[in-house]
Amino acid sequence: MRTLDHPERDEMRLDTVLAALADPIRRHIACRLNSTDDDHACATFELPVSKSTSTYHFRTLREAGVIRQEYQGTSIMNSLRKDDLDARFPGLLDSVFTAQNIEGGAAVISA
Amino acid sequence: MRTLDHPERDEMRLDTVLAALADPIRRHIACRLNSTDDDHACATFELPVSKSTSTYHFRTLREAGVIRQEYQGTSIMNSLRKDDLDARFPGLLDSVFTAQNIEGGAAVISA
DNA sequence: CTCGTACTTCGACAGTTACCGTACTACGAA
DNA sequence: TTCGTAGTACGGTAACTGTCGAAGTACGAG
DSSP: OOOOOOOOGGGOOHHHHHHHHTSHHHHHHHHHHHHSOSOEEGGGGOOSSOHHHHHHHHHHHHHHTSEEEEEETTEEEEEEOHHHHHHHSTTHHHHHHHHHHHHHTTOSOOO | OOOOOOOOGGGOOHHHHHHHHTSHHHHHHHHHHHHSOSOEEGGGGOOSSOHHHHHHHHHHHHHHTSEEEEEETTEEEEEEOHHHHHHHSTTHHHHHHHHHHHHHTTOSOOO
């Protein structure tokens, strides 16, 4: 079974988390994981980029500590590390999602 | 009198604001403007970079809408656009400052 | 008017980021 | 065991970022 590295809660760096969330595609992924409670495979996101670029964005989020990725057969189940993020940087995630909703409205990913 | 361009409240982009705050030097500037109420000239920050690099970071913050810069003689008075930011992206700034304090503790700018 | 101070502008540069396509691996199903 | 699906790894690339120093500008003070 393949496994993937995740930072511990107290290893999360604000620089990295903010940089991860500064990208519209990655924010879209995080928002979507936040709004529905279940896990999602990478492929279900229909991002406007190639598969290899998707991998890159998911990895960036995982390495920042924003999402958790776990293999399940040939797929990866992605979930938001909301508890960990909230414990480490209280309120940050919520304020970003709120901001995203305010600004984005319908725009989603026009990038 | 020289003047500097600032985005309107509703022109502020989440991408840009998050990218601005993702840099430790810029976050340091913003945090310091937040913790003391008065305006500050650029030179009072003693950043660990050259003068031209300072200019670049201050400009990045201003163009994102995070700070306001106004000439006063040969100096520039910098202030945090807290009201505007809070109106546009409620809670965002505070959660970033909280996160900065949690993580940074004493570190300030070790970058 | 001349000088110093405070900041900007410019060009250069190294490093990083976001992106792609091709080739690959790991797993489940047939 | 062979095939399809899901995602990774790699090499390349264009654009962006953070940095510098040198030269320039705008203002206040003398």
